[in-house]
Amino acid sequence: MGRSTWFCWNGVLSTAVLYGSLALFTSILHNVFLLYYVETFVSIYKIDKVSFWVGETIFLIWNSFNDPLFGWLSDRAFLSSPQSGSHITSPEVVLKRLKALSTNGPLFALSFLAFWVAWARPGLQFLLCLCLYDGFLTMVDLHHSALLADLAVSATARTSLNFYCSLFSALGSFSVFMSYGFWDKEDFYYFRYFCVTLAAFSILGFFFVSRKLQLRFKKEILPKQDEASALKELSVGNAPFTNAEKPVTIGQYLKQLSKHKNFLWFVSMNLIQRNGVYQVIKWLFLLKLGLGLVMLLAGADHIYLLCIFIASNRVFTEGTCKLLKLVISDLVDEDFVVNRRQQAASALLFGMVALLTKPGQTFAPLIGTWLLCVYTGYDIFERQPVKDSVLAPDISSGSGTPPLRLGCFYMLVFVPITCALLQLAAWSRFTLHGKKLQAIKTLRQGTQHGHMIDVKAI
Template identity: 75%
Template sequence: MGRSIGGCWQGVVSTGVLYGSLALFTSVLHNVFLLYYVETFVSVYKIDKVSFWVGETVFLLWNSFNDPLFGWLSDRAFLSSAQTGSQVTSPEVVLKRLKALSANGPLLALSFLAFWVAWATPGLQFLVCLCLYDGFLTMVDLHHSALLADLAVSAADRTRLNFHCSVFSALGSLSVFLSYSFWDKEDFYAFRLFCLSLAAFSILGFFLISRLLRQRFEMDVRPRQDEALALKELSVGHAPLTCPERPLTIRQYLKQLSKHKNFMWFVSMNLIQVFHCHFNNNFFPLFLEHLLSDNISSSTGSILLGISYVAPHLNNLYFLSLCQRHGVYRVIRWLFMLKLGLSVAMLLAGADHVFLLCIFIASNRVFTEGTCKLLKLVISDLVDEDFVVNRRKQAASALLFGMVALVTKPGQTFAPLIGTWLLCAYTGYDIFLREPVKDTMGLDAAPGSGTPPLRLGCFHMLVFVPITCALLQLAAWSRFTLHGRKLQGIKSCRQGAQHGGLVDIKAV
């Protein structure tokens, strides 16, 4: 009965929709995590500054190194497949990734629940929860992102997959709207029940969708395994025609990667992008409180916050259509220029224009997050280039995504650390002490403006951070060459090399 129901669903729902729906079960959890984990430990659990900094520092190291570690553990079998004489096919790679998602997705949801109940001292719980949650998030994100490169090679097919991810991520962002109805620092019970409901929904979703996808690809893998077994029986007693190749070591892989110039320029740009995205996430409530709270209602602030989480995914649908017409490289460059232009315009307008501030705070996050959503397409192109240039037997998708994260994930930790330091140094406001520091480096408010130093300092942080990020990113992105004819040539080479092993996502 269960198999017939699964077969019915497989006939109705496309692989692209199933792949995209996996983003929903991560998004409903991760958006709530990003918005509330710092506030929970600072305001509810009353963590001290030293424990916060120690936790963030350890998290920085773990957050950076677990991506390449898990990527290597995942892909080393594919890189060494030539030694055994049995090249791993694309459907088998997809099946291995789906099995990893079905196991790690529910564990991610369980680790998410550990944040919202005090079960240890704040410092210890902060450290353990961050590392545990990020470990499972890394496994889910690595395998889900790697599937983008494993399921399809053409830009059109990858854009289609990313389109479904954006739609379901937008639906997942609705959890931010709902969370405001339950969030109460004084009474945490309702919020805990809300998080429990999100976790249960995510566990059920990961289990069902990964099972449907696995059944679909097992149907494609089984004939290949039977064919391989028949060939193996025919070759018994005969010497191998080719000498077995040595498996690739991590040292050799890192040496190859160090010569990959486009990879180097991309991670330089992406490090700044990760920093800016998490800076916006961490300080969005602070900007609302000190720049807009006196001029807008709390309900307006919650709507503005919710829109800023949903709009990037919906806006990304338009960005993806632009990518199909003009290419990912150009669209990302335009977004950097737009970020720079809007920030300069806001700086010239000043901090007293409330309506412009509302638009800028929301649009700054929308366009920054929109850029992040497109970067998976670029990493997938880097997977293709790595495959072609180094003549691999099978693309090391998860490993390359992990190496990107190794260099760029520190930006996630630098954002709250640098942000809180700048805020304290520039304005004298310490989020841990809740009291202004007497001797500060902050500038006085403009004469006659009536703008408090804290408000002026928040405004300068709001505009100068995106200006600096945009300038550095435009400089790095101008050196990236994997676009245009070069990208088309790389894709043609990979499609030719793996013509018999790729899965047609429209046919499956």
């Protein structure tokens, strides 16, 4: 009975399911972080405006540059030396990433807990917590995203991996709904207990799943890799993309990337945020634009329609973000083929994308609070009660500034409309889809035949 149950669980917990579940252990913490960290420091720890802006500015720099830094540290062995790169096989790359996840995942969960207890001056704690949290989040996200490109090359297998990743990310959003039952600015004890429970679950999940994948990969993939290596020794001649040139430096890599037009157009589109994925993303942008225009015409008085608009905009944005990982994986393939690399520098390319797109994520709350203050006069750092109601406009006010409710409405509507227009303009210039994408995948699969083990083999 016990043996049959074990084999049953092994069948249910496929590699794609295990890979996707890693997104759950990140999202249950990150969704709570995004919702409460500003409110905690502003309303509970009483951080002042100068410290908040200084912390966010330093965080902007760190948030942008730690992705390519960690990506380079992770993948430099694949680029710096042809000799070392030729001896690093695809299974070894996967095992290296899984080992990193088993270490950085629990550390990420522990850094999440540092927000919810006051242990230093608010300004100092705000800066240290943000940088520490984002550092471990970057390590987890880089290695998890890079696995999407390292585990599989075919569009079908990558779509399967990404599907479970999206599914578990959606499940992770339930932590936000649960948090409403514990959040209380007057009594923070139960919310802290809730966060400790989430962190403990995340730590155990990262440890169990990453170790399970490591054992499965060693048991089922490495013997096949040894067989492929033996066959390679019998072959005569060099591989098509064997590179005997001098080592690639970071400057040379950046120069190569600057000539990668699809990469540049992709990050241009993603800053403001196959044939199949290409068209789906395009239609998601069009839907976001259409909904924004409909909401603008309807006006701010339709509360239920506004709620549907906010929810749908969030769903479309999250859906687009998940699909963009597939596109970045395709960019990894193109970079591998065009620059004739020994190994695909997956984490480094994901890091370079983040370098050029993360400033948008950091600037968003800063610009949003500034625009709201300029347009309506409302300051989130104001300790006095807000006279202007969010639910009803104050028509008796003679100040000449629009009510807070109307200011929030225009920000909610015009930001998605503007972003959708700019994203569509950039996305229309992206050419890595259709026949070109299929040609790139054929070249990479042919080059790494016998070395690249697809996810279906696990």
